[in-house]
Amino acid sequence: MFTRSSTKRQAKGAEAAPRDPDEGHRGPRHVAVIMDGNGRWAQARGRPRLFGHHAGAKRVREIVNACPDLGVEYLTVFAFSTENWKRTQAEVSGLMSLFRRYISKEARALRDEGVRVRFIGDRVRLDAKLIALMDELESLTEHNERINLTIALNYGSRDEVSRAIKDLAGDVAKGTLSPADVDEETLTKYLDTRVLPDPDLVIRTSGEARISNFLLWQSAYAEYEFVDTLWPDFTKDIFAGIVGAYGVRDRRFGGTST
Ligand code: FPP
Numbered sequence: 001m002f003t004r005s006s007t008k009r010q011a012k013g014a015e016a017a018p019r020d021p022d023e024g025h026r027g028p029r030h031v032a033v034i035m036d037g038n039g040r041w042a043q044a045r046g047r048p049r050l051f052g053h054h055a056g057a058k059r060v061r062e063i064v065n066a067c068p069d070l071g072v073e074y075l076t077v078f079a080f081s082t083e084n085w086k087r088t089q090a091e092v093s094g095l096m097s098l099f100r101r102y103i104s105k106e107a108r109a110l111r112d113e114g115v116r117v118r119f120i121g122d123r124v125r126l127d128a129k130l131i132a133l134m135d136e137l138e139s140l141t142e143h144n145e146r147i148n149l150t151i152a153l154n155y156g157s158r159d160e161v162s163r164a165i166k167d168l169a170g171d172v173a174k175g176t177l178s179p180a181d182v183d184e185e186t187l188t189k190y191l192d193t194r195v196l197p198d199p200d201l202v203i204r205t206s207g208e209a210r211i212s213n214f215l216l217w218q219s220a221y222a223e224y225e226f227v228d229t230l231w232p233d234f235t236k237d238i239f240a241g242i243v244g245a246y247g248v249r250d251r252r253f254g255g256t257s258t
Contacts, residue, residue: 026071026247027070027071027072027243027244027246027247028071028072028199028200028201028223028243028246029071029072029073029074029197029200030072030073030074030075030076030196030197030198030199030200030201031067031072031074031075031076031199031200031201031202031203031243032075032076032077032078032199032201032202032203032214032215032218032219032222033063033075033076033077033078033202033203033204033205034078034202034203034204034205034211034212034214035056035059035060035077035078035079035205035231035234036204036205036206036208036230036231037052037205037206037207037229037230037231037232037233038052038053038055038056038230038231038232039052039053040052040206040230041055041056041230041231041232041233042055049091050090050091050094050095050098052230052232053094053095053098054098055232056231056232057098057102058232059231059232059234059235060077060102061106061109062235062236063075063077063234063236063239064110064113064115064147064149065113065236066236066239066240067147068146068147070239070240070243070244071243072147072243073147073148074147074148074150074196074197074199075147075148075149075150076120076149076150076151076152076193076196076199076215077149077150077151077152078152078155078212078214079099079151079152079153080095080099080121080152080153080154080155081152081154081155081156081212081213081214082121082122082154082155082156082158082159082213083156083212083213085125096126096127096130099130099153100129100130100133103130103133103134103136103137104133107136107137107140110137110140110141110144110149111140111141111144113146114144114145114146114147115141115144115146115147115148115149116141116142116143116144116145116146116147116148116149117137117138117141117149117150117151118138118148118149118150118151118195118196119134119138119150119151119152119153120150120151120152120153120155120160120192120193121152121153121154121155121156121160121192122154122155122159122160122163123154124154125154126153126154134153148196150193150196152214152215155192155214156213157213157214157215157216157217158213158216159213160191160192160193160217161187161191161216161217163190163192164187164190164191164192165187165190167190168182168186168187168190187217188217191217191218193215193218196218198218198219198220198221198222199215199218199219199222200222200223200246201222201223201224201225201242201243201246202214202215202219202222202223202224202225203224203225203226203227203239203242204224204225204226204227205227205228205229205230205231205234206228206229206230206231207226207227207228208226209226211224221253221254223246223249225242225245225246227242
């Protein structure tokens with residue numbers, strides 16, 4: 001069920017254990033966020049769009065750090081989509097340089113704060129320096145367990161599913177997988193997100209109510225929250241309010257309430 005917030009809130013490793021839908025209304029274990037509104041936030045201040053992206057990057061740390069106390073074990077953020085290459089060359093290269101700078105600058109703090117960082121998305125179009133930094137950050141934080149941060153970079157769900165099917169078909173052609181064994185669980189194992197549980201809650205900021213090719217397969221039963229706040233204004237208190245409100249939702253996973 002897609003819901004729009006009624007209040008204008010300014011307001012390849014070990015697999016994650018699937019959550020039992022019958023275990024009651026606890027907080028969301030996995031929250032995914034579409035961080036939208038950086039450009040409008042900057043434009044409202046008469047500044048270039050990249051100024052908004054820089055402000056948005058600062059929010060990521062605040063939200064990551066809020067997760068453990070809220071019981072959120074996995075946070076996935078949409079940083080750059082497979083469609084974002086259509087933006088101007090200046091914005092794309094500014095974003096790529098922001099990602100490089102963010103990783104270099106934040107790596108030590110992320111490690112020391114117990115954040116395990118993973119990246120999802122297709123790396124083919126990313127530059128070698130950025131890919132090296134991503135690999136380094138994943139290795140540097142691979143033993144951390146306090147909170148799992150997944151950054152979606154050059155990510156699109158349709159692209160992810162297409163790549164998964166290509167790999168799966170390759171295994172069928174090699175004879176290591178039988179077509180008769182292909183089911184939902186099998187396909188899930190070929191996705192970039194194979195080690196993550198499905199998102200319980202997807203939040204999109206900035207007042208747009210669409211999902212823009214983000215975690216389509218994984219969010220089949222997620223709850224959605226669309227908030228008007230632009231991403232650079234999205235505070236940990238707003239986040240905590242949404243996570244708290246999730247606890248009263250009735251998730252039935254296609255069944256009925258007991
Ligand atoms: C969408 O806002 C935002 C993006 C395409 C970039 C998101 C990037 C960040 C928040 C910063 C970096 C993040 C990390 C993890 C280092 P928009 O530009 O489409 O906003 P608009 O709809 O107002 O134009």
